[in-house]
Amino acid sequence: MSALPLRALIRTQPRRGENGVPASRLGSGVTITGSVDTEGELHIHGKVMGSVRADRLVLAADGDIEGDIVARDARICGRVTGRVFALNVMLDSTANITGRIFHHTVEVAKGARIDARMPWRPLNFFETLEQLPETQP
Amino acid sequence: MTMFSRNDKSPEPAPAAKPQATATPLNNPPPAPAAPAPVEARRAPVPSAHGAPSVSVISKALKITGQLESTEDIHIEGEVDGDIRGVAVKVGHNAKVKGTVYGEEVELSGTVTGKIEARKVVLTSTAHMSGDVIHQDIRIDSGAFIDGNCRPEYGKPDGRAHSVQKAVAAPPNYPSAKPAEARSIA
Numbered sequence: 001m002s003a004l005p006l007r008a009l010i011r012t013q014p015r016r017g018e019n020g021v022p023a024s025r026l027g028s029g030v031t032i033t034g035s036v037d038t039e040g041e042l043h044i045h046g047k048v049m050g051s052v053r054a055d056r057l058v059l060a061a062d063g064d065i066e067g068d069i070v071a072r073d074a075r076i077c078g079r080v081t082g083r084v085f086a087l088n089v090m091l092d093s094t095a096n097i098t099g100r101i102f103h104h105t106v107e108v109a110k111g112a113r114i115d116a117r118m119p120w121r122p123l124n125f126f127e128t129l130e131q132l133p134e135t136q137p
Numbered sequence: 138m139t140m141f142s143r144n145d146k147s148p149e150p151a152p153a154a155k156p157q158a159t160a161t162p163l164n165n166p167p168p169a170p171a172a173p174a175p176v177e178a179r180r181a182p183v184p185s186a187h188g189a190p191s192v193s194v195i196s197k198a199l200k201i202t203g204q205l206e207s208t209e210d211i212h213i214e215g216e217v218d219g220d221i222r223g224v225a226v227k228v229g230h231n232a233k234v235k236g237t238v239y240g241e242e243v244e245l246s247g248t249v250t251g252k253i254e255a256r257k258v259v260l261t262s263t264a265h266m267s268g269d270v271i272h273q274d275i276r277i278d279s280g281a282f283i284d285g286n287c288r289p290e291y292g293k294p295d296g297r298a299h300s301v302q303k304a305v306a307a308p309p310n311y312p313s314a315k316p317a318e319a320r321s322i323a
Contacts, residue, residue, distance in 0.1 A: 027193040027209050034203010034219055040196060050203055 010072050010087060010126045011039075011055060021055075028062050035067075044078070057086070061094040068132055087126050197231050213247070226255070230263055245281075256291050 021040030026032065030046030035053070042054035044063040057071040063078035074086035079096040089103040093111030101118040104126065108114065192210040195201065199215035207223040214229040219236045226240040232247035243255040248265040258272040262280030270283070273291040277283070 021198040022196040022214075023194075024196040024199045024215070025192075025194045027207065029208035030193050030211070031206040032201060032203060033206075034201060036199065036201050038196070038199035038215070040198040042199065046193070046207075 010070060010085065010129055026063075028060075051082075061092070070129075070132070072126075083132070085126070085129060085132065087123075195232075197229075252285075254291060 021038075023041035023043060024038055025043045026036075026046045026048070028045040032046070032048045033050060035051045036042070036048060037053045039055055041056040041058070042052070043058045043060060044052070044065065045060045046062075047064040047066075049066045051068040051070070052065055053070040055071065056073045057069060057075070059065060059069075059074070059076045059078040059080065061077040065078070065080050065082065067082045069080065069082065069084045069086065071084075071086045073088045073090075074084060075090040075092065076084070076095045076097065077092035078094070080099065081097075082099045084097070084099065084101045084103070086102070087104045089101055089106045091097065091101075091106070091108045091112040091114065093109040095109070095112040095114070097113070098115045101114075101116050102121050102125070103118060104121060104123060106118060106120075192212055193207055195205075195211065195213045195215045195217070197214040200218070201215070202218045204219050205211070205217060205221045205223075207221075209223070210225040210227070211221065211223040212227045212229065213221070213232045213234065215231075216233045217236065220239070221234065221236065222239045224240060225242040226238055226244070228234055228238065228243070228245045228247045228249060230246045234247070234249045235251055237252040237254060238245075238249060240255045242257040242259075243253050244259040244261065245253065245264040245266060246261045247263070248267075250267045252268045252271070253266065254271045256272070257274045258270055258276070260266060260270075260275070260277045260281040260283065262278040264278070264281040264283075266281070266283045266285060268285040270285065270287045271291050272287065272289055275287060275289075
């Protein structure tokens, strides 16, 4: 299992004075083999084979993640194979997800393809999340 | 569409559904094209809102562990622990890269520990390069730090094998070779 090198957990409250962290963008021609870790916003149009951690994650319609996702807010319009751990999950109509979606709040648009279990978790599950559980999707 | 064809085959719902189906396009044609438009409009903002530039930006708060490959330009301000393959790669002021940077054009203002292999290499005044630079065309600004060899061997077929051999052989031979040469000439 691709264990995330998670030092910190999900920040359930936005960090004070976080405006300084600029957004990152991975274009559609980008392929990353390995893990991506950021405290800020991340837009993925490319492919990531590995785990992704971000404060706010936007996976565009042409994006593809094969691995675990850890985020406070996750907006998913692309393809995900793996687990999602996010406080607030938005699944767009173009989303295609296989795996599990651990969430506190979730929104699913009509048309989203979801082949996943979507377990609800209380806030403190995300607050105390320091290491991803070993559950297999 | 499937509803329509199904209605054609089954005779019972046909009278009820068919007039409706024919009536809607005839009576109000504007709603028919208007219907797909909101869907289009709803879908459109997603890629366009976040897809304005075609470059990839890895901002200062981002860390990548592993390989980064791209068929387009990359701008790195964060931390990359692994190799980077891109077309035009800009390693920004605060960026840290551990690994090899491959590309057509590499502009370094940050720190690279490893190697740069690119056709065109620019080391700006804030660049900190620990390792070899394999290039065809290089510009080094005053203030740049380089700890390694610069070799114009980019794209040469045996460049890499040769360079590795030379890199291994050079450090022990170089200091001793010079005095020996000087002696023999003297």
